[in-house]
Every structure is written in structure tokens, then in C-alpha cells.
Amino acid sequence: MQTVMNLVGGGGASTPQYLSGDKPSIDAFIDKFDVFLFDCDGVLWSGDHLLPQIPETIQMLRDKNKRLVFVTNNSTKSRADYQKKFTSMGIPGISEEEVFGSSYSAAIYISRILKLPEPKNKVFVLGESGVEMELQSENVRFCGGTDPSLRREMQPSDFQNVANGSLLDADVGIVLTGLDYHPSYLKYALAQAYLRQGARFLATNIDSSLPSAGTLFPGAGAISAPLIQASGQEPLALGKPSQAMMDAIEGKFQFDRKRACMVGDRLNTDIEFGIRGGLGGTLCVLSGVSQKEEFLEKGAKVVPSAYVDGLGDLLG
Amino acid sequence: MQTVMNLVGGGGASTPQYLSGDKPSIDAFIDKFDVFLFDCDGVLWSGDHLLPQIPETIQMLRDKNKRLVFVTNNSTKSRADYQKKFTSMGIPGISEEEVFGSSYSAAIYISRILKLPEPKNKVFVLGESGVEMELQSENVRFCGGTDPSLRREMQPSDFQNVANGSLLDADVGIVLTGLDYHPSYLKYALAQAYLRQGARFLATNIDSSLPSAGTLFPGAGAISAPLIQASGQEPLALGKPSQAMMDAIEGKFQFDRKRACMVGDRLNTDIEFGIRGGLGGTLCVLSGVSQKEEFLEKGAKVVPSAYVDGLGDLLG
Known part of the structure; x- marks a missing residue:
């Protein structure tokens, strides 16, 4: 503290x-x-x-x-996405190398500092493609994220299959949450199960709100809150x-x-x-x-x- | 406190x-x-x-x-649903009138205690059909809930339309959260916007976990957490x-x-x-x-x- x-x-x-x-x-x-x-x-x-x-x-x-x-x-964009945003906003000449986002920060922390041993070093992502692209750039294995199969409705059998582990990837050793525009009960249930099995809990950032269109929308910290509440654990945040x-x-x-x-x-x-x-x-x-x-x-x-x-x- | x-x-x-x-x-x-x-x-x-x-x-x-x-x-089931559950579990003879759920508790609080004046007394629901059925039983108007149009992906125009109010129902004066197996960014964004406009914030219950299949899953309190985090407000909980x-x-x-x-x-x-x-x-x-x-x-x-x-x- x-x-x-x-x-x-x-x-x-x-x-x-x-x-x-x-x-x-x-x-x-x-x-x-x-x-x-x-x-x-x-x-x-x-x-x-x-x-x-x-x-x-x-x-x-x-x-x-x-x-x-x-x-x-902002964890939803990779450095490459951000570089394009600079150009589209009318700020030319910014290179990808000059951008440092919370997704990249998390990827670097996982690959260069945490360095969990193989094979239990895969990341379950609650977040968007920006997180996935930065994990890829550091050769970190991941699942979850934008996988469309996790956006489906929770079925009664899913409760059993999360509980008995058959829906879990045995290699997951880290849960990384960021801003996810596609939250689902199944994703939260899987993430909670990984944390219960001892996975490390990281967050790209924990800003509770996201300013947009002149007002405030739920931020990464809000979208991660179910997991914090359900697990009773606080993530290590890797953003400002x-x-x-x-x-x-x-x-x-x-x-x-x-x-x-x-x-x-x-x-x-x-x-x-x-x-x-x-x-x-x-x-x-x-x-x-x-x-x-x-x-x-x-x-x-x-x-x-x-x-x-x-x-x-x-x-x- | x-x-x-x-x-x-x-x-x-x-x-x-x-x-x-x-x-x-x-x-x-x-x-x-x-x-x-x-x-x-x-x-x-x-x-x-x-x-x-x-x-x-x-x-x-x-x-x-x-x-x-x-x-x-359990807010996902109405009293009628629960009565059927008793029968299916092998406990005969329980009447619907003997069941008292947190959704019913919330509906009674809204209709008989809170009694907001017309027309701004509609309820925006983050929850399942159990909540809707109990609100109906007390003749309380609502929107949100199981409306499938709110399970869609958040579009860039949605940020504008939440901010300028065109996606909001002007009659909403209450946000009621319960366990929702279909959370979506759009629902959270709408609920946050209603709260910012001064809607009352109620919760059927705030249990952080839901026991199922021998383990714990995210409960109503977990699924409501993004809204608590994003709004900075705590709901009045109407369950035990x-x-x-x-x-x-x-x-x-x-x-x-x-x-x-x-x-x-x-x-x-x-x-x-x-x-x-x-x-x-x-x-x-x-x-x-x-x-x-x-x-x-x-x-x-x-x-x-x-x-x-x-x-x-x-x-x-």
C-alpha cells in the first residue's frame, strides 16, 4: 500500500x-x-x-x-493502432516506437519481468485486440480476448464444465484484464476459475471511467470490477x-x-x-x-x- | 452505515x-x-x-x-419460477405466495415504498426475466433487462447517442441491477448515463458470488460492480x-x-x-x-x- x-x-x-x-x-x-x-x-x-x-x-x-x-x-489499441490514430488526428511523424500503451506495458511485464516458466505461462485475456497484438509482439501465448466463442450465452453445462475444469486451458498462469467492449458471463466465470487455481492477476490499467463524446463511459477498472469482486483479489495494474x-x-x-x-x-x-x-x-x-x-x-x-x-x- | x-x-x-x-x-x-x-x-x-x-x-x-x-x-427467478423449482427438487406443496425473492422485494420497494411520481418512474433493469416478471406483477414499467437489442456490440455511434441522450428513455428514474447472465458494455453505459442523470440506484442483492456445481461463480454483486465503479455510487440492496x-x-x-x-x-x-x-x-x-x-x-x-x-x- x-x-x-x-x-x-x-x-x-x-x-x-x-x-x-x-x-x-x-x-x-x-x-x-x-x-x-x-x-x-x-x-x-x-x-x-x-x-x-x-x-x-x-x-x-x-x-x-x-x-x-x-x-x-488505453489498452484497446496496440502501438500500431495508436500510430495510425496520430496520423488520422493530424499529428504526422509519430513512430510506433514512440508510443507506450498499457497493453504494451503489460506484455513487457509478463515477458521480461514476470517470466513464468513454461508451460504454465499462458495469459487469459479479458480485453480487446490491442492487448492481443502487444502480447504477440512479445511472443506471449494467450487465449480468451477477442475469441468470439466466449461471447456466447452461458449454458447450464458451462457451470459444470468450468467447475470440472474441462473448459479451462491448463497452461493459463496469468489473467490479464483491460477494457473489454464485449464482456460476458462466461469470460468472467473462466477468469474467476483461473484465479481460484492460482493464476497471477494483472490489469492493463484500472481507470474507472473512459471519457468519450463529452461524457464518461465505463473504463477498464469498471469492466474488471466483477472479477475483483468475485475473486476478492486486486490486480497488479500496469498502466499509469x-x-x-x-x-x-x-x-x-x-x-x-x-x-x-x-x-x-x-x-x-x-x-x-x-x-x-x-x-x-x-x-x-x-x-x-x-x-x-x-x-x-x-x-x-x-x-x-x-x-x-x-x-x-x-x-x- | x-x-x-x-x-x-x-x-x-x-x-x-x-x-x-x-x-x-x-x-x-x-x-x-x-x-x-x-x-x-x-x-x-x-x-x-x-x-x-x-x-x-x-x-x-x-x-x-x-x-x-x-x-x-436469487434474482434471476420469479416466485413462479421458484415454485416450479421446489416441485422439480422433490418438495411438493409450496405455493408461490410462500416464496419471497430479492426481485419481488425490489418490485415491492419500488411500487409500495419508493413510489416515484409518473412519468419518471420507469425502471432500467440490468438482470434477467425474474426481475421483469416481479416488476410486472407490481405493475411497474421497465426497459432493459432481457431486451435482446441491448446484447449487441457497442458501436462508435452508440457513444454519441448515449452522450446526447437519444438512446435513453426519458421516463427512467430507477436503475435496478441484479444477476445478469448477459452483461454488455452498452447496458453498463446506459445504466451509467441514467445514474448520472439522477436515477435512483437499487440492487436486488449484492452477493459477490453464486455457488453452483460445487464452486463459486460471479454473483449479482460482481455483475453490478462495473456500474458501482463507473458511477462512484452504491446501490440500495433489497436482498438479505x-x-x-x-x-x-x-x-x-x-x-x-x-x-x-x-x-x-x-x-x-x-x-x-x-x-x-x-x-x-x-x-x-x-x-x-x-x-x-x-x-x-x-x-x-x-x-x-x-x-x-x-x-x-x-x-x-
């Missing part, structure tokens, strides 16, 4: 610096970092709407030779603000955390992720979920080192 | 009385009550297996002119051990609580239900979930007034 404490800034700042319209401070802030980790939704775009001057800001940072990593908790994701990002990109800055719109995921990771700085953008009142008020729990109204303000 | 306290017995007993094989004590115990409320699974049957001497025990109680009420948290259910039972059958006994196999639902309801006694049967060690140990939280190895032991 995490200690109850206030999380301040990164880089030791106790009052966040407001950068919008202050060119000298912007330049000084940017100069402090070699690496920028970006949340996407609420920072680069809002739903299907590109925010102002985003391509230009990204290009400015590239011109200054900054390394850019786009960090997303889990430090397992930060470790995976650092393991892949090899950078000095003190020269890295996390940019995001949510205090309790993005900014907390950067602060707990010991990054040199955190930048909150006010174009998404969190409001400045939340970190400016006395006793605020999570305080970024700086903030701007929108990411485009970094152009000065 | 409930007060943290120990719940002892009903009738003031502090050490539960063991009745099996003690004919004089059994007779004295039975004589104390006019009404017996029975849990079903784990008491009368275990899954599909009738427990020993159940029909004979029920007949013995009828011969003594006891009123019998069969109280179940909620006293809303006890009030509804008393309202229907009109009896003296001090002359009533709750019989069940689970301490934290059945026995707690009887004790909190101020019944004259509670009888724990050891043919189901709870073990006697749980209430005989020092400092036990929930202690029945008496216990038997199996209900058939009441025959003496």
Missing part, C-alpha cells in the same frame, strides 16, 4: 509555475529536460478533436532534439500511475529520470505517475480533466511543478 | 444451542415460533441435490400450523441482509417478529438478516457455507440462537 503523503512537483518545486505567456520561463523549463512523456487524451486531443497548435509544439520539441514518448492507458509502467518505459528508452518531464491533464494518474517516478518535472495541462484549483488549493495532494492552459502554449 | 457491533442470536441467547439429536430442546425451540423464514440453497438443497428429509421436515412444520416463507436472494427486505416480508405476511425464526446457512446474510430484524430466533444449519467454528469462537461477530447439522434434524 502506498504511504499517505503529499506529492509535490518533481524537481522540488512547492508552488507550481504558470508558464502560459511567459516565454523566458517556458524556454528555461524546456531546457531542463531531454525527455518528455506525454499523456494523449486531454493533452493532444479531446475525444476526436485535435487541440490547438499540437503538431507545431511537437515539431518545436523535435527541433530541440527532445526524445518524445506518448504514454497512454503504476510504477511498473515507469520502470518498463525507462527499461526501454534508457534515460536519466531527472532530465525527464511527464506532461498530462490528470493529477491522480499522469502527474502522480511522474512524481512517484522521481522525474525532474511534471507539467499539468488544463485542457483536460483536472482544474488548477485542485493543485493550487492549500493542502493539495498532488501538485505539478508547472502548468499551462494548453500544450500549444509551449510555443511561447 | 451500520454500527460495528456483535450480533447475537435473537431472543437474547449468548451461546448457540445445539439441537441435533436433542428432541426435547427441538420441540421447545419449534414451539417458540409461529413463523419460519427459510433460506433455500444450502438449507433445503445444495445446488441440484435435495438435502436429507427436507419434505418431511416441511410437512412436520405445516402439521404444527407454522407459517413458512422461503426467502431467496438488507432490512428493506425484512420490512417488505413483514408488510406482506403481518407477523410478530418475536414469534419468527430465520433459518439459514450463511452467518453474514441469513443469520445477520434475522438478528438485525429483531426476530425471536435464528437457526443456523451446517449443510451449507458457514461452519460452526465461525460462531463458536470467542469474539464471533454473528452468533445464531441455535444450530443443527441439517434441517432434517428438526424431525428429532
Whole structure:
């Protein structure tokens, strides 16, 4: 369990610096970092709407030779899917290698850190193709996921066959949940049975809600909740603000955390992720979920080192 | 919130009385009550297996002119469905009027206690036909439930149409969740949208697991969990051990609580239900979930007034 404490800034700042319209401070802030980790939704775009001057800001940072990593908790898309999304949103030139999603984070954790011995190292997936594609990219075996046969109605015989194990894959040693747009009773029953047999319980992320069309829909944490409730177990989450994701990002990109800055719109995921990771700085953008009142008020729990109204303000 | 306290017995007993094989004590115990409320699974049957001497025990109680009420948290079956189940299990002569399920409890609460004004009093159901049948029996309007159109895949346009309200029924003022064997993302999204608009949040019951085929499957509480997680709200539960259910039972059958006994196999639902309801006694049967060690140990939280190895032991 995490200690109850206030999380301040990164880089030791106790009052966040407001950068919008202050060119000298912007330049000084940017100069402090070699690496920028970006949340996407609420920072680069809002739903299907590109925010102002985003391509230009990204290009400015590239011109200054900054390394850019786009960090997303959306598990339904693979890095390849995400790269296409950047292009379709009007942000050209982002490579698949610059994207780091929670599905990829989970795949890396399973293949490079957990490393369960053969043969009981197969993953039962509650999630969409983004999870499957990233597991494939790390040569991790899996079942469940988008398998259409698991979307069927639960039959009376299924109760027997889950209970006697004949519907279970004996190689499953891990249950990985993410956002699944096709939940079914059968999938939950199978996942619960695997957990009861001792499978490890992982989640791509546990965001309870998914912002879309200007409102909130059930997120990965909501869709995983039946399994948490039925099993009485909590999964290890591999998306923001889990430090397992930060470790995976650092393991892949090899950078000095003190020269890295996390940019995001949510205090309790993005900014907390950067602060707990010991990054040199955190930048909150006010174009998404969190409001400045939340970190400016006395006793605020999570305080970024700086903030701007929108990411485009970094152009000065 | 409930007060943290120990719940002892009903009738003031502090050490539960063991009745099996003690004919004089059994007779004295039975004589104390006019009404017996029975849990079903784990008491009368275990899954599909009738427990020993159940029909004979029920007949013995009828011969003594006891009123019998069969109280179940299973929301998927209506009272009519349950009456058929009794017959098929080999327990004849149970009338539909003697059955009191959590779906019926919810229907009564909605129609006779909550009584929301027209027209915004329609119920959006996350559950099976048992819920629908009981709402119908109380002339409560509903949508959702077994409507096959809600089992379809979530489409991109659905996000827009949930957000702009065009997929919502303007008359819905209540969301009622129970055990749904056909969960879908669309149903959860609709239910979340109704809650955001201020709909009342009710649950037939919140049992996290469903015993079947000798093991545990996701229960109503598990299947409702995405909605609790996504909305940040807790439903009012109308099954055991909620006293809303006890009030509804008393309202229907009109009896003296001090002359009533709750019989069940689970301490934290059945026995707690009887004790909190101020019944004259509670009888724990050891043919189901709870073990006697749980209430005989020092400092036990929930202690029945008496216990038997199996209900058939009441025959003496």
C-alpha cells in the first residue's frame, strides 16, 4: 500500500509555475529536460478533436532534439493502432516506437519481468485486440480476448464444465484484464476459475471511467470490477500511475529520470505517475480533466511543478 | 452505515444451542415460533441435490400450523419460477405466495415504498426475466433487462447517442441491477448515463458470488460492480441482509417478529438478516457455507440462537 503523503512537483518545486505567456520561463523549463512523456487524451486531443497548435509544439520539441514518448492507458489499441490514430488526428511523424500503451506495458511485464516458466505461462485475456497484438509482439501465448466463442450465452453445462475444469486451458498462469467492449458471463466465470487455481492477476490499467463524446463511459477498472469482486483479489495494474509502467518505459528508452518531464491533464494518474517516478518535472495541462484549483488549493495532494492552459502554449 | 457491533442470536441467547439429536430442546425451540423464514440453497438443497428429509421436515412444520416463507436472494427467478423449482427438487406443496425473492422485494420497494411520481418512474433493469416478471406483477414499467437489442456490440455511434441522450428513455428514474447472465458494455453505459442523470440506484442483492456445481461463480454483486465503479455510487440492496427486505416480508405476511425464526446457512446474510430484524430466533444449519467454528469462537461477530447439522434434524 502506498504511504499517505503529499506529492509535490518533481524537481522540488512547492508552488507550481504558470508558464502560459511567459516565454523566458517556458524556454528555461524546456531546457531542463531531454525527455518528455506525454499523456494523449486531454493533452493532444479531446475525444476526436485535435487541440490547438499540437503538431507545431511537437515539431518545436523535435527541433530541440527532445526524445518524445506518448504514454497512454488505453489498452484497446496496440502501438500500431495508436500510430495510425496520430496520423488520422493530424499529428504526422509519430513512430510506433514512440508510443507506450498499457497493453504494451503489460506484455513487457509478463515477458521480461514476470517470466513464468513454461508451460504454465499462458495469459487469459479479458480485453480487446490491442492487448492481443502487444502480447504477440512479445511472443506471449494467450487465449480468451477477442475469441468470439466466449461471447456466447452461458449454458447450464458451462457451470459444470468450468467447475470440472474441462473448459479451462491448463497452461493459463496469468489473467490479464483491460477494457473489454464485449464482456460476458462466461469470460468472467473462466477468469474467476483461473484465479481460484492460482493464476497471477494483472490489469492493463484500472481507470474507472473512459471519457468519450463529452461524457464518461465505463473504463477498464469498471469492466474488471466483477472479477475483483468475485475473486476478492486486486490486480497488479500496469498502466499509469503504476510504477511498473515507469520502470518498463525507462527499461526501454534508457534515460536519466531527472532530465525527464511527464506532461498530462490528470493529477491522480499522469502527474502522480511522474512524481512517484522521481522525474525532474511534471507539467499539468488544463485542457483536460483536472482544474488548477485542485493543485493550487492549500493542502493539495498532488501538485505539478508547472502548468499551462494548453500544450500549444509551449510555443511561447 | 451500520454500527460495528456483535450480533447475537435473537431472543437474547449468548451461546448457540445445539439441537441435533436433542428432541426435547427441538420441540421447545419449534414451539417458540409461529413463523419460519427459510433460506433455500444450502438449507433445503445444495445446488441440484435435495438435502436429507427436507419434505418431511416441511410437512412436520405445516402439521404444527407454522407459517413458512422461503426467502431467496436469487434474482434471476420469479416466485413462479421458484415454485416450479421446489416441485422439480422433490418438495411438493409450496405455493408461490410462500416464496419471497430479492426481485419481488425490489418490485415491492419500488411500487409500495419508493413510489416515484409518473412519468419518471420507469425502471432500467440490468438482470434477467425474474426481475421483469416481479416488476410486472407490481405493475411497474421497465426497459432493459432481457431486451435482446441491448446484447449487441457497442458501436462508435452508440457513444454519441448515449452522450446526447437519444438512446435513453426519458421516463427512467430507477436503475435496478441484479444477476445478469448477459452483461454488455452498452447496458453498463446506459445504466451509467441514467445514474448520472439522477436515477435512483437499487440492487436486488449484492452477493459477490453464486455457488453452483460445487464452486463459486460471479454473483449479482460482481455483475453490478462495473456500474458501482463507473458511477462512484452504491446501490440500495433489497436482498438479505438488507432490512428493506425484512420490512417488505413483514408488510406482506403481518407477523410478530418475536414469534419468527430465520433459518439459514450463511452467518453474514441469513443469520445477520434475522438478528438485525429483531426476530425471536435464528437457526443456523451446517449443510451449507458457514461452519460452526465461525460462531463458536470467542469474539464471533454473528452468533445464531441455535444450530443443527441439517434441517432434517428438526424431525428429532
